[in-house]
Amino acid sequence: MQASETLVDMRGVRLAFGRRNVTVAVENLDxxxxxxxxxxxxxxxxxxxxxxxxxxxxxxxxxxxxxxVNGQTVTGPLSFVGMAFQNxxxxxxxxTLANVMLPLEIVEPHRRRFRRERAAYAEQARALLKTxxxxxxxxxxxxxxxxxxxQRASLCRALxxxxxxxxxxxxxxxxxxxxxxxLWDVLQAIRARRAFTTVLVxxxxxxxxxxxxxxHVMSARPGRIIAxxxxxxxxxxxxxxxxxxxxxxxxxxxxxxIHTEREADAVAVGDDEGAA
Amino acid sequence: xxxxxxxxxxxxxxxxLLFVVWEIACTVFAVPEFILPKPxxxxxxxxxxxxxxxFHARETLITTLIGFGVSIGVGVLLGVAVGSSRLAYRSFxxxxxxxxxxxxxxxxxxxxxxxxxxxxxxxxxxxLMSFFPIAVNxxxxxxxxxxxxxxxxxxxxxxxxxxILKVGLPRAMPYFFASLKVAVTLAFVGSVISESxxxxxxxxxxxxxxxxxxxxxxxxxxxxxxxxxxxxxxAIFAAIERRMTGWxxxxxxxxxxD
Ligand SMILES: Nc1ncnc2c1ncn2[C@@H]1O[C@H](COP(=O)(O)OP(=O)(O)O)[C@@H](O)[C@H]1O
Ligand SMILES: [Mg+2]
Numbered sequence: 360m361q362a363s364e365t366l367v368d369m370r371g372v373r374l375a376f377g378r379r380n381v382t383v384a385v386e387n388l389d390x391x392x393x394x395x396x397x398x399x400x401x402x403x404x405x406x407x408x409x410x411x412x413x414x415x416x417x418x419x420x421x422x423x424x425x426x427x428v429n430g431q432t433v434t435g436p437l438s439f440v441g442m443a444f445q446n447x448x449x450x451x452x453x454x455t456l457a458n459v460m461l462p463l464e465i466v467e468p469h470r471r472r473f474r475r476e477r478a479a480y481a482e483q484a485r486a487l488l489k490t491x492x493x494x495x496x497x498x499x500x501x502x503x504x505x506x507x508x509x510q511r512a513s514l515c516r517a518l519x520x521x522x523x524x525x526x527x528x529x530x531x532x533x534x535x536x537x538x539x540x541x542l543w544d545v546l547q548a549i550r551a552r553r554a555f556t557t558v559l560v561x562x563x564x565x566x567x568x569x570x571x572x573x574x575h576v577m578s579a580r581p582g583r584i585i586a587x588x589x590x591x592x593x594x595x596x597x598x599x600x601x602x603x604x605x606x607x608x609x610x611x612x613x614x615x616x617i618h619t620e621r622e623a624d625a626v627a628v629g630d631d632e633g634a635a
Numbered sequence: 636x637x638x639x640x641x642x643x644x645x646x647x648x649x650x651x652l653l654f655v656v657w658e659i660a661c662t663v664f665a666v667p668e669f670i671l672p673k674p675x676x677x678x679x680x681x682x683x684x685x686x687x688x689x690f691h692a693r694e695t696l697i698t699t700l701i702g703f704g705v706s707i708g709v710g711v712l713l714g715v716a717v718g719s720s721r722l723a724y725r726s727f728x729x730x731x732x733x734x735x736x737x738x739x740x741x742x743x744x745x746x747x748x749x750x751x752x753x754x755x756x757x758x759x760x761x762x763l764m765s766f767f768p769i770a771v772n773x774x775x776x777x778x779x780x781x782x783x784x785x786x787x788x789x790x791x792x793x794x795x796x797x798x799i800l801k802v803g804l805p806r807a808m809p810y811f812f813a814s815l816k817v818a819v820t821l822a823f824v825g826s827v828i829s830e831s832x833x834x835x836x837x838x839x840x841x842x843x844x845x846x847x848x849x850x851x852x853x854x855x856x857x858x859x860x861x862x863x864x865x866x867x868x869x870a871i872f873a874a875i876e877r878r879m880t881g882w883x884x885x886x887x888x889x890x891x892x893d
Binding site (some may be wrong): 413415418440444450451452466502516520526621 | 664727781783784786788789790791792793801802805806833880882883
């Protein structure tokens with residue numbers, strides 16, 4: 360892998376929380392993300408996936424190891440990032456359109472132009488809403504949208520300022536299966552139009568394989584990467600392709616990895632959670 | 636529709652009921668006027684002494700509103716300062732609570748020493764009584780922003796100021812307006828306390844003089860007028876609250892608003 364095309368490079372990263380740092384969230388974490396790559400990170404809950412996201416975007420600083428983005432060591436929050444979470448976190452006092460436009464009021468160079476070019480930006484936001492199927496909902500308040508629609512709006516908010524790095528922390532986790540699969544394709548379509556690096560944290564293995572170029576498996580806490588899989592399937596992927604043997608096979612291999620990991624963890628901790 | 640009308644009428648019915656029971660009780664038990672006057676006697680005084688009552692009530696209203704205005708300003712600034720920084724929250728919150736626990740009656744004499752008798756101590760007491768709920772509510776609204784939303788903003792490179800203006804303050808608005816209703820009634824308590832201790836004008840002064848002269852119906856008239864002003868102000872700020880923070884109660888009639 361050439362250094363020039365590496366966007367994120369994490370080496371030997373460690374972060375601990377709590378009084379006297381008793382909770383080690385991640386340790387010996389090595390992870391590289393190429394520019395425009397779609398990376399999925401899967402692992403048991405509580406293994407440090409969200410922590411990994413925060414580390415990567417400079418929201419928290421590691422206790423040890425180095426994190427470089429674009430070849431530069433991360434020393435604070437990066438400003439070219441879009442983020443979406445399981446909870447859509449829309450602002451309830453803003454209509455959908457204004458919610459989506461929030462980043463433009465904050466991120467340079469849009470911030471400087473925002474007052475003057477408000478109409479143009481609004482047009483841009485409406486167009487983006489249309490691509491996720493929310494064309495008719497720009498003037499609704501968040502509580503007037505369903506959970507799936509709110510998540511679409513949240514996705515738009517994460518993308519409106521054209522971030523070169525999109526961070527998704529279990530964004531579809533709270534949705535029903537149909538809505539979730541619909542949103543997979545929405546995301547896939549957006550990425551087909553414009554390239555940007557994406558890091559998706561999920562515990563849905565089918566989702567990871569369906570969307571990602573590379574799937575990284577994390578160990579139980581303290582989290583580190585224990586296996587990485589390249590997903591060979593051509594794009595655009597379709598829901599039909601998820602029923603092909605090769606797809607199911609890859610999902611199964613990742614599942615086995617996680618099970619082994621959970622069992623090892625259960626033995627180590629002395630409970631039988633791994634058998635579940 | 637019918638139940639809605641009944642619901643709207645209920646507060647008035649309850650008040651009328653209170654007065655009726657009061658009137659009957661005073662008559663049946665032959666309670667002397669200087670112990671507990673009948674509502675009808677109080678009403679008569681309200682009419683016959685309307686001039687002086689209005690004069691004093693106006694003074695109290697102005698004093699209260701000025702003190703309340705100051706406490707809105709100070710309360711919001713203090714709330715923002717305390718709510719937007721963990722360090723400030725930790726440092727000043729206990730002090731605020733301690734300060735709020737001091738009986739304001741005890742402060743009035745000190746204020747008189749500093750500012751003389753009359754208008755200023757009353758304004759300051761009204762302010763001291765009412766800024767606390769405003770500050771606490773604004774601080775709460777700011778301090779309870781979801782951590783994930785904070786992450787979204789920080790990852791956009793938001794400055795502290797963006798955070799306060801775009802998320803903290805709008806989010807604190809329902810708390811703020813809810814606190815205004817309560818705070819304005821406390822402001823009345825403050826100004827009346829101060830007037831009754833050291834002033835030449837105001838409902839508080841009027842009531843103290845009236846009770847010294849054994850004009851108990853006038854004392855009760857003063858109480859009623861103060862209560863009425865409190866209710867009026869409460870209603871005004873409740874209406875403003877509904878108007879300003881419909882999003883928090885998910886009102887559909889915001890639909891056509893901008
Ligand atoms: N701010 C924090 N303070 C203390 N402990 C934390 C904090 N954030 C996360 N942790 C702990 O770190 C571990 C990893 O958390 P997280 O990264 O959220 O896991 P995941 O997203 O994989 O479920 C968990 O044990 C969690 O309790
Ligand atoms: Mg998580």
